[in-house]
Amino acid sequence: MGRARPARDGELAAMVRFEVLGPLRVWRGESELDLGFPQQRALLALLLVRSGRPVPLGEIVEVLWSGRPPATAANVVRRYAVSLRRLLEPGLPPRTPGRRVLRRGGGYLLAAEPAEVDLLRFRDLVKRGTQQVAAGRPEDAVREFTDALSQWRGTVAQGVPEAARAHPRFAGVNREIVHATVTAADLALGHGGAARILPSVRKALALDPLNESLHARLVLCLAACGAQTDALAAYETVRRRLAADLGVVPGAELGEAHTRVLRRQVRQPGRPVASYARPAQLPPDLTVFSGRAAALAALTEAADAADTAAGVAATVVVGGMPGVGKSALAVRWAHEAAARFPDGQLHVELGGFDPVRRPLDPAEALRGMLVSLGVPAGRLPDTEDALAGLYRDLMAGRRALVVLDDAAGPEQVRRLLPSTPGCLALVTSRQALPALISCGARPLRLEPPSAHEAEELLARRIGAERAAGEPVAVREIAARCGNLPLALAATAARAVGRHHFPLAALAGELRAGSGLDAFPAGVRAAFLRSYQALPPEHAELFRLLSRHPGPRITPASAAALTRRPAVEVHARLGELADGHLLTEEEPARYTLHPLLWSLADELAEEHTAAR
Structure with missing residues (x-):
């Protein structure tokens, strides 16, 4: 066996992906990297915030030790830099400088392309939005700014010690986000995009809760979306907080926004705010569903855990062999639990193992979900990143259920999962999806029903009286179906279609048949699709x-x-x-x-x- 070819520069660059606009995370390919000690994480976050520019050693020491560095600080920083270099370039020979973490100007520099770092993508999109404004294309500018804000997922550099994150470098990124939000809101208010930017305005207020400019945009965006009462309530809330916390009254900017709302001087070009839509997309429940008490209880337990866990959205992966009844279980439980999710129930057929159609693309799925949440099709963002960001924004604060049926793999569903507390994602798949389990999803492996449950399922489909008249045949049919719901349903359909034939005759056909040839073609096709993958x-x-x-x-x-x-x-x-x-x-x-x-x-x- 020959030696593996070393990765070229372009390939190496494509392997690494950095996120700092929210939790600090790094991936190589599909694998998330362990970023090590808190101070090492702080160093990486600082280098990312300053991507492309050298960070002096003195600034690094100040961030890592908040003005109280040890005598060995320079050596410790050097060790962290070497460790990061090895983490990001695992095949790098010892004492080789590499191409990621570089010594520059008495400090260190992280070399990365804009496509690799969410902050660089954010800045690039803001720059493009500003250029669109200068070119007289405000609607295109709104799209660029919305895409930019979709890169932001929460407090900058989460996972880094709070003392380090208090440094002005990180506060500066927060100011960039707030400024971009204010600019985007002003553009959107003038050109019919208030519903798209409203979630970003709400999120930005978490960074700067007393920022009157942001509160003014919140009031105006709510009014532009037709939520006049909510706009006035938002103003009253911030007015009271300013008085209680700072002892001041609202300034001219916020006061003007309030006056415009009272006088109904805010343009309302579109339908009411998208986040008020409450989808109810569950498919019809199976009237012949039976059994599965333990699995239904496990799903209820997961929902209970989601209700009590602070800041956590729950995901449950229901896995099992083809035809075991994963979809039927998910739909039955979803109907039973619908009242727990008053803000809506989304259902997406992903077609991961459909024998006819191709698996649904995540961007295509997001478009359908956003339209169901009330976003007009003509106002949907163009990129998958922006679609995912808008989806997260619209789901924020909801108590909703998302059923993702027949997933091909983790990447098909990852961006479809809600991230807000109170929501539950129910994913069915023939795959175990360990990548989701490792991120906190609960696995529920669904096995074929017991013999008693299989016989009861068959009786429900063919009629209790007919089943009671031939119990021996019912037992044999269930056994020859391997107690599998798909095979039982197909066989029951044949029995119902030949209602004047004895069940013993049907059992005899299964007995005489050769393997899967004894069943309708759909049963074999369902199994074959898993094999073909x-x-x-x-x-x-x-x-x-x-x-x-x-x-x-x-x-x-x-x-x-x-x-x-x-x-x-x-x-x-x-x-x-x-x-x-x-x-x-x-x-x-x-x-x-x-x-x-x-x-x-x-x-x-x-x-x-x-x-």
């Missing part, structure tokens, strides 16, 4: 598992089938289990559902015949 080496292992001599599969026995190292096979078995094509009943002990075994057997035969 596998990498070639995983697909090969899945096929070979049908040749396993017993029900319990171990890495050693699977390795004997594949003639590959047991360690390698063990990893692939785990990934098949993450995709719910296997069940890991005990550590390193796997089983294959009977219908999945039938699929593997058919595919193995086809693969052998094709050679």
Whole structure:
């Protein structure tokens, strides 16, 4: 095996992504990096705030130790810089300066492109917005400023010690955000974009709660959105706070905004503010749904936890094999819990494993969700970043449920998750989505129903009286369906369509059939889509598992089938289990559902015949 080619400069640059406009986070590819000690994080945040410019050692020491540095401060800073250099460029040889954290002018500089740093993107978009204003294109300027503000996700450099964040460098970034918000609001008020900028004005007030310019824009934006009463209430709130905290009355700017609202002199070009829309998008509940008491209780427990957790939006990932009833469970619980979410219920069919259509693009999903939240289609931002930012803004302060059905992977859903307390995202997927679990999502693995639940489900679909008349046939049908809801539903539909036939005849057909051929084509297609998504080496292992001599599969026995190292096979078995094509009943002990075994057997035969 040859040596791997070192990454070129362009590839290395594309691998790293920095965020400082909110929680301090860094990714290399899809992996988030551990940024180390608090002071090391503070150094990185300072370098990011000053991206492209050297930061003198004296300023670094002041930020890290707030004027009380140790005698070894310069050496400590150097060690942090070396550690960051290795973190950002892991293949860098020892004592090599690298291309990220550089020594410059007696201090340090972080080299990064605007596309890699959210703050640089923010500044670039603000610059472009200012240019659009100068060119006489205010509507385009509103879009640029809105996109710029979508880069901002909260208090700058969260995760850095508070004493370090109190430094003027970080306060300066907050002032940039406030200034951009005021500029954007003025442009929006003059050109019909108040609804788009209103959430950003609310957020900016968290940075500067007594800023009268911001409060004036809040009052005017509310009025421009048709919320006259809310605008007057906002003015009254800040008037009282100014009196209580500072002993002053509102200044001329805020007073003028109040007068304009009273005289109804604020332009209202569009519909009322988008955030007042309350979508109710849940699909119809299944009247034949039965069982699943434990899974429904687990979802309720997750919702209860979301209610009591301060500042946390909850996400639950319902995973399971194809046809196990994930979507039906999500919809049933969503209907039962709808009253808990008075600000709306969104439902998005992501089509991650749809056998016909392609998986839904995140930007496309966001557009649909924003329209459902009341944003006119003609006012939607152009970029995915801006769409995601507007979505977060509109969800802020809501108690809403978001059902994301049939996710292909974490990146399809990551930007669709609400971040505001009181909201709950319910994601269904054939994948375990460990990337979401590692970020705090709760996993709920849905197994096939018990034999009793499967028989009850069948009875609900074909009729209790008919099922009670042939209990032996009902038991056999459920068993031959592997208790799987998809197979049970398809078989029940056949029984209902042939209502004059005895159930024993249908059981006999399943008994005489060959694997999945005994079921309608939709059952096989649902399983096949999961197989088709596998990498070639995983697909090969899945096929070979049908040749396993017993029900319990171990890495050693699977390795004997594949003639590959047991360690390698063990990893692939785990990934098949993450995709719910296997069940890991005990550590390193796997089983294959009977219908999945039938699929593997058919595919193995086809693969052998094709050679």
